[in-house]
Amino acid sequence: MLRAIAITKRFGRTLALDGVDFEARPGEIHALVGENGAGKTTLMNVLAGSLAPDHGEALLDDHRLQAGSPRAALKAGIAAVHQSPMLFERMTWEENLALGGFDTGGELLDLVAVAARARALAAKLGFELPPAGATVENRSVAERVRLEVLRALSFNPRVLILDEPTSVLAPSELRAFLDLLRNLRTEGRIVVLITHKLAEAIAVADRITVLRRGRVVARTTPAETSEEKLAGLMIGEIVVQPDAAAMQLRAGDPVLRVENLTLDDRTGRRVLDGLSFRVGAGEIVGIAGVDGNGQTELVELLAGVRSPSDGKMTSGGAVAVIPQNRDLDGLILDMRLWENLILARPLREQVTSHGWLNTSRAIELGRELIERFRIRAPGPETIAGALSGGNRQRLEVARAIASRPRVIVAHNICRGLDLAATAEVHRRILEFAASGGAVLLISSDLDELLAICGRLLIISRGKIRETSPDERDPERLGLLMTGARD
Amino acid sequence: MLEAFLVSVITMATPILLAALGELLVEESGVVNIGIEGAMLSGAFAALTIAFFSGSDALGLTGAIVAGVAINAIFAVLVVNLAVNQVVTGTAVSILALGLTGVFYRKLFGVTGKAFMVAPMAKIPLGPLARIPLLGPALFDHNALVYFTFILVPAIWYVITRTRYGLRLRACGERPEAADALGLGVIAIRWQALIVSGALTGLAGAFLTLAYANTFVENISAGRGFVALSVVIVGRWNSWGLAAASLLFGAAMALQFGLQALGTVVPYQLFLALPYALTLVVLAGFGGQAAAPSALGEPYRRQ
Numbered sequence: 001m002l003r004a005i006a007i008t009k010r011f012g013r014t015l016a017l018d019g020v021d022f023e024a025r026p027g028e029i030h031a032l033v034g035e036n037g038a039g040k041t042t043l044m045n046v047l048a049g050s051l052a053p054d055h056g057e058a059l060l061d062d063h064r065l066q067a068g069s070p071r072a073a074l075k076a077g078i079a080a081v082h083q084s085p086m087l088f089e090r091m092t093w094e095e096n097l098a099l100g101g102f103d104t105g106g107e108l109l110d111l112v113a114v115a116a117r118a119r120a121l122a123a124k125l126g127f128e129l130p131p132a133g134a135t136v137e138n139r140s141v142a143e144r145v146r147l148e149v150l151r152a153l154s155f156n157p158r159v160l161i162l163d164e165p166t167s168v169l170a171p172s173e174l175r176a177f178l179d180l181l182r183n184l185r186t187e188g189r190i191v192v193l194i195t196h197k198l199a200e201a202i203a204v205a206d207r208i209t210v211l212r213r214g215r216v217v218a219r220t221t222p223a224e225t226s227e228e229k230l231a232g233l234m235i236g237e238i239v240v241q242p243d244a245a246a247m248q249l250r251a252g253d254p255v256l257r258v259e260n261l262t263l264d265d266r267t268g269r270r271v272l273d274g275l276s277f278r279v280g281a282g283e284i285v286g287i288a289g290v291d292g293n294g295q296t297e298l299v300e301l302l303a304g305v306r307s308p309s310d311g312k313m314t315s316g317g318a319v320a321v322i323p324q325n326r327d328l329d330g331l332i333l334d335m336r337l338w339e340n341l342i343l344a345r346p347l348r349e350q351v352t353s354h355g356w357l358n359t360s361r362a363i364e365l366g367r368e369l370i371e372r373f374r375i376r377a378p379g380p381e382t383i384a385g386a387l388s389g390g391n392r393q394r395l396e397v398a399r400a401i402a403s404r405p406r407v408i409v410a411h412n413i414c415r416g417l418d419l420a421a422t423a424e425v426h427r428r429i430l431e432f433a434a435s436g437g438a439v440l441l442i443s444s445d446l447d448e449l450l451a452i453c454g455r456l457l458i459i460s461r462g463k464i465r466e467t468s469p470d471e472r473d474p475e476r477l478g479l480l481m482t483g484a485r486d
Numbered sequence: 487m488l489e490a491f492l493v494s495v496i497t498m499a500t501p502i503l504l505a506a507l508g509e510l511l512v513e514e515s516g517v518v519n520i521g522i523e524g525a526m527l528s529g530a531f532a533a534l535t536i537a538f539f540s541g542s543d544a545l546g547l548t549g550a551i552v553a554g555v556a557i558n559a560i561f562a563v564l565v566v567n568l569a570v571n572q573v574v575t576g577t578a579v580s581i582l583a584l585g586l587t588g589v590f591y592r593k594l595f596g597v598t599g600k601a602f603m604v605a606p607m608a609k610i611p612l613g614p615l616a617r618i619p620l621l622g623p624a625l626f627d628h629n630a631l632v633y634f635t636f637i638l639v640p641a642i643w644y645v646i647t648r649t650r651y652g653l654r655l656r657a658c659g660e661r662p663e664a665a666d667a668l669g670l671g672v673i674a675i676r677w678q679a680l681i682v683s684g685a686l687t688g689l690a691g692a693f694l695t696l697a698y699a700n701t702f703v704e705n706i707s708a709g710r711g712f713v714a715l716s717v718v719i720v721g722r723w724n725s726w727g728l729a730a731a732s733l734l735f736g737a738a739m740a741l742q743f744g745l746q747a748l749g750t751v752v753p754y755q756l757f758l759a760l761p762y763a764l765t766l767v768v769l770a771g772f773g774g775q776a777a778a779p780s781a782l783g784e785p786y787r788r789q
Contacts, residue, residue, distance in 0.1 A: 073669075
């Protein structure tokens with residue numbers, strides 16, 4: 001039995017975990033659910049030895065785990081799969097796995113033996129592996145998650161902790177993945193699944209622990225609870241989902257026109273292959289696809305940071321882009337909120353005259369936007385890095401919308417966001433469309449696309465295809481996304 | 487003439503290569519040590535002083551290892567344990583060593599200007615190989631440090647690319663937080679790399695005083711530590727590449743001495759500048775950074 005007793009962990013002035021008790025038994029899948037910032041990942045890091053708690057201790061079968069030692073945790077049989085895969089980008093996948101438990105023990109590196117063991121385990125799980133000698137850097141997010149899961153399992157762990165592993169998987173992969181977790185359970189292992197997807201927790205878990213703001217607020221089972229009840233426990237209030245139908249969005253004249261857009265990468269591989277589509281004023285068009293099918297490149301083209309090999313894009317006004325990786329491409333985390341906001345030229349123009357920045361006006365603008373977009377921050381002088389994920393995304397959305405563009409291009413805009421933050425971001429996007437803006441929403445989350453998009457396009461291997469209204473169901477779309485049918 | 491030139495190339499290349507191989511290990515672990523110059527100077531000073539008073543080269547070399555390791559240990563405490571900026575620390579360590587060796591030298595040997603000489607390290611001709619015309623004396627009639635250095639080239643290549651330890655070392659340089667999560671012990675591995683590098687750099691310094699100049703003068707390393715840093719870049723983080731770059735730079739230095747002696751019209755300073763110019767060309771033209779470890783120079787600190 002895995003137990004955490006009275007774990008407390010503080011980061012600066014934030015209390016991440018406040019006396020948390022947690023236990024998971026052999027042969028069960030234990031879902032750990034909670035909003036962003038509830039302390040789920042912190043608890044995982046404490047159990048996996050990556051973080052030493054301020055108070056409290058973790059035990060496996062009544063043996064105390066050495067605090068703050070990942071090696072001791074692994075030795076005791078606890079392996080973790082992190083939210084963003086902890087892989088070595090420029091090493092081959094075999095080398096990555098050799099750093100795990102496939103290690104043959106000798107001082108010489110035997111990558112052939114490692115690959116053979118990995119293939120044997122992957123075959124058992126129904127995982128596909130990259131070609132021999134491929135480095136990790138060009139693999140898709142889903143492939144990386146598989147590699148990290150494989151590496152964690154290579155330790156033959158008694159406890160496997162997974163942090164939001166499913167948010168990057170396609171629907172078809174998801175089913176296989178949940179089956180894998182069930183298999184691990186039947187083998188008598190402890191599986192701790194960290195998630196904020198409540199349907200998933202209810203579908204696969206035996207027991208559920210709910211965290212809210214660093215405290216355990218409920219311990220329950222799927223039979224005793226429901227998605228609504230869990231959501232209420234997680235948030236402490238009821239989240240009202242924005243109702244896209246009630247907005248009565250109607251597509252006007254095309255604002256964004258993309259014609260025959262083609263991109264070859266440096267090696268001459270075709271990444272985007274003759275994309276053509278239009279987005280009208282007051283319309284939200286969704287592009288669904290499994291990560292790594294050309295979405296990132298499409299966003300880069302639309303943002304103008306890359307030039308196409310062929311084809312053209314025209315827009316009837318300014319385009320604001322909300323990139324997928326908000327911490328790397330979207331915000332400068334070391335800078336203050338107001339500084340981040342005026343990185344957008346239209347906002348900067350509002351607070352500068354003849355090249356001179358009017359700081360007090362910029363701060364005032366920051367204060368206005370924080371209020372209007374309900375960003376939870378002490379004030380405009382706060383450093384962006386101090387915000388939670390959800391509030392960083394609100395900040396990006398605020399910056400995009402306040403710049404008054406004609407078109408917003410958003411990529412995986414709600415990845416990693418909790419229910420309340422997602423609802424808020426969706427509401428803003430819908431409002432923007434209702435006021436005549438054109439939105440292109442690129443996402444691998446079908447629920448999100450079905451909830452707020454008008455037309456849906458599918459991107460697969462760099463090609464795009466329009467879907468008909470009768471294809472508008474998760475199963476069909478999932479098949480189309482994985483390219484099972486063209 | 488040609489033979490003397492080849493001997494000179496090897497002599498010039500050896501200390502640079504020895505220090506560069508140590509730096510390669512350090513950089514693979516994710517640390518960049520600009521303080522090589524300091525460790526080299528300290529090694530040079532310790533070797534000469536101990537060899538001069540004891541009359542033993544072996545003791546001198548041991549002293550150089552201890553001095554190099556000590557300097558790198560100061561660097562390691564600051565950079566690895568306290569996560570201080572690596573460039574700033576390395577520069578400080580270089581300046582510290584320059585000052586310390588200068589002060590100690592004057593204290594011990596006075597400022598008479600009289601050179602304190604030691605006998606050059608013994609040469610070990612490699613049997614019949616040393617009798618091959620031209621190549622024999624150039625390649626197979628050197629002191630032990632030269633052979634040691636060139637044997638290290640394949641040895642370090644093997645360790646980095648073919649062993650478990652090398653994989654762990656590279657993991658720390660690629661993504662320390664991931665290496666830490668796998669229980670690799672980033673701090674320990676970086677310390678180990680810096681200790682080994684300290685020993686090698688100390689020996690490189692000893693080569694300057696015991697085998698090349700046979701005495702000590704202030705700042706005897708004269709920028710060779712920085713050349714070693716360049717060698718790692720030009721050699722693209724591969725020990726064979728490091729050997730090639732060292733020989734190239736060694737040839738430029740040997741040529742410069744030759745031209746100086748001959749008094750030709752070509753300004754010899756041009757050849758002195760070659761290593762640095764070449765480093766810039768490699769960085770600008772061939773994507774030098776693409777071969778560098780991803781987390782190079784980034785301090786690693788757990789949350």
